Amino acid sequence: MASTSALRTAEIHSLRRSSLRYGHDRTALLTTAGNRPIRSTKALREWHDLLLFVLAHPQDAAEHAWGLHQLERATALAKRMIAQSESHLEALANSGLEGSALYGPYTFTLVRWMLHRWPGQVQLYLLDAPLDELREILRTLVLPVEQETLDQPFDDVDELLAAVLGTTPSQQLTNLIALLEQRQVDDRHRELLFARMQVHVRIAEDTPGLSLSHARGPVGRHFFHADGIQRGVDLMATVNTRLGKEIKLTAQGEEELINTARTVLAAMHREIDPTTYAGAAELFDMGRGLRIALFHLDAAHRLPFDSYVGFMAFKNGVPLAYGGAWIFPGRSKVGINVFPSQRGGESALFFAQLLRLYRQRFGVDRFEAENYQLGHNNPDGLRSGAYWFYYRLGFRPSRAAHQRKAASEFAKLKARKDYPVPLATLRELVEAGLELVVNERAGPLVDTAALTVAVQQHILQVYRGDRAKALTQATSRLDRVLAFKKPRRWTQEEHVSMACWALPLDMIPDLEQWSVRDRQNLIEAIRSKSAPTGTQHQYVLKKHLRLRHSWQAVARAQE
Numbered sequence: 185m186a187s188t189s190a191l192r193t194a195e196i197h198s199l200r201r202s203s204l205r206y207g208h209d210r211t212a213l214l215t216t217a218g219n220r221p222i223r224s225t226k227a228l229r230e231w232h233d234l235l236l237f238v239l240a241h242p243q244d245a246a247e248h249a250w251g252l253h254q255l256e257r258a259t260a261l262a263k264r265m266i267a268q269s270e271s272h273l274e275a276l277a278n279s280g281l282e283g284s285a286l287y288g289p290y291t292f293t294l295v296r297w298m299l300h301r302w303p304g305q306v307q308l309y310l311l312d313a314p315l316d317e318l319r320e321i322l323r324t325l326v327l328p329v330e331q332e333t334l335d336q337p338f339d340d341v342d343e344l345l346a347a348v349l350g351t352t353p354s355q356q357l358t359n360l361i362a363l364l365e366q367r368q369v370d371d372r373h374r375e376l377l378f379a380r381m382q383v384h385v386r387i388a389e390d391t392p393g394l395s396l397s398h399a400r401g402p403v404g405r406h407f408f409h410a411d412g413i414q415r416g417v418d419l420m421a422t423v424n425t426r427l428g429k430e431i432k433l434t435a436q437g438e439e440e441l442i443n444t445a446r447t448v449l450a451a452m453h454r455e456i457d458p459t460t461y462a463g464a465a466e467l468f469d470m471g472r473g474l475r476i477a478l479f480h481l482d483a484a485h486r487l488p489f490d491s492y493v494g495f496m497a498f499k500n501g502v503p504l505a506y507g508g509a510w511i512f513p514g515r516s517k518v519g520i521n522v523f524p525s526q527r528g529g530e531s532a533l534f535f536a537q538l539l540r541l542y543r544q545r546f547g548v549d550r551f552e553a554e555n556y557q558l559g560h561n562n563p564d565g566l567r568s569g570a571y572w573f574y575y576r577l578g579f580r581p582s583r584a585a586h587q588r589k590a591a592s593e594f595a596k597l598k599a600r601k602d603y604p605v606p607l608a609t610l611r612e613l614v615e616a617g618l619e620l621v622v623n624e625r626a627g628p629l630v631d632t633a634a635l636t637v638a639v640q641q642h643i644l645q646v647y648r649g650d651r652a653k654a655l656t657q658a659t660s661r662l663d664r665v666l667a668f669k670k671p672r673r674w675t676q677e678e679h680v681s682m683a684c685w686a687l688p689l690d691m692i693p694d695l696e697q698w699s700v701r702d703r704q705n706l707i708e709a710i711r712s713k714s715a716p717t718g719t720q721h722q723y724v725l726k727k728h729l730r731l732r733h734s735w736q737a738v739a740r741a742q743e
Contacts (some may be wrong), residue, residue, distance in 0.1 A: 458494025
């Protein structure tokens with residue numbers, strides 16, 4: 185007789201570990217657990233995560249169907265619990281379960297998108313800025329005739345908001361966004377003011393489509409893990425395997441993919457610029473049910489040098505991981521975050537396929553693991569052992585001394601699984617970072633951070649801190665350098681790219697002596713920077729050795 189006792193959180197954790205083993209035992213364990221009642225919100229959240237893992241890594245079609253059925257039962261239970269009591273509503277808030285509420289701070293751009301996507305469902309939850317600071321920020325937004333209102337002796341933020349923005353939370357949020365939109369500044373200034381106000385929003389529990397339960401990426405044919413989870417991977421062989429064709433998306437499909445990524449991250453209380461400020465999206469099938477979407481920043485939010493390309497990975501349509509890469513020829517930083525519900529799966533294989541995509545799509549020759557992910561100024565990253573995940577895959581420190589130290593500690597870890605790497609040693613290693621060199625002959629390495637600092641010093645030293653004069657004169661010089669022949673008319677986006685590079689190029693003393701070919705390549709590089717995706721731009725930059733050598737010299741002088 186099947187047990188009718190309630191399924192406990194500890195049992196689900198144990199089941200999660202055993203469910204990584206494939207076979208008849210797995211099916212029996214899952215089926216038995218699915219027949220037991222769930223009475224606690226904590227257990228329901230854990231069960232929900234387990235079901236998402238099963239749907240991403242099903243053993244066969246029958247197990248996938250079982251997972252879908254159980255997920256519908258779980259979301260129905262969540263809605264009943266929420267309807268029963270306020271305590272259940274609070275306990276399931278921010279769980280990602282369909283029917284649960286969402287609270288949190290987000291950027292101005294994402295909140296504006298939420299209001300458009302879910303009208304009537306999003307409201308102001310709180311403004312966490314101090315009363316006096318909020319008063320001064322609002323003073324810059326309201327009409328002159330309203331200024332005196334702000335000087336009234338309000339007891340708290342709520343009284344001030346009611347006077348200036350209206351009495352209901354929905355009205356307050358709508359009016360706050362409208363105030364910011366009516367101010368004659370760009371979105372960067374709006375984001376700054378919004379962040380200073382420390383705005384938190386609440387999205388109602390009955391909001392359709394706001395959940396991890398049913399958020400899905402585009403799915404091809406489902407992949408079944410009949411032979412279990414694949415653990416090992418030949419990283420270098422995978423990275424150098426030729427990429428298949430991009431999956432063509434319609435304009436609507438591209439928009440839906442961006443919306444899905446934003447929804448998933450919002451439900452997880454996370455944001456990355458390439459999805460919040462997405463200008464274009466691409467999709468690639470990497471095999472074994474893995475599809476990876478790439479997100480490119482719109483022209484207004486692109487970085488001066490690196491192409492910051494974000495990603496979201498989907499396994500059989502289920503969100504698997506997100507992150508991004510900061511790409512520049514010679515060295516590219518990469519950062520990944522596997523969603524909690526998907527940890528314990530084919531992480532090594534997924535990461536290898538992600539690097540393959542970036543390598544093949546953008547010609548990346550060297551990957552650098554982002555320091556923060558490894559644990560630099562990040563206690564959670566330090567405890568997680570992220571450093572050794574990258575190390576096992578083939579990433580290594582760049583300096584010989586750190587290579588020897590890392591090799592010594594890794595040998596001890598292999599000999600004794602419970603060996604504790606000294607904290608001081610681990611901190612030193614993560615600060616030094618790790619890299620994977622795919623191509624030794626990648627050309628000059630440019631430290632773009634040092635290049636940025638060099639631009640600032642150039643403005644201070646050459647133009648005495650007059651930034652308007654610096655930009656005007658640098659742009660005029662660049663116009664003269666590129667006027668060796670009459671080019672076609674520049675688009676508005678191309679003018680933005682030219683303005684972005686005018687000062688970095690102004691630091692190159694022999695720009696006027698460049699050959700016609702080098703200057704033609706420079707025009708191509710500037711124009712490609714304004715393209716919808718960063719793909720062509722990276723290949724143009726890669727072949728422009730004269731530009732990279734010049735910037736390398738500037739950056740090294742700054743260092």
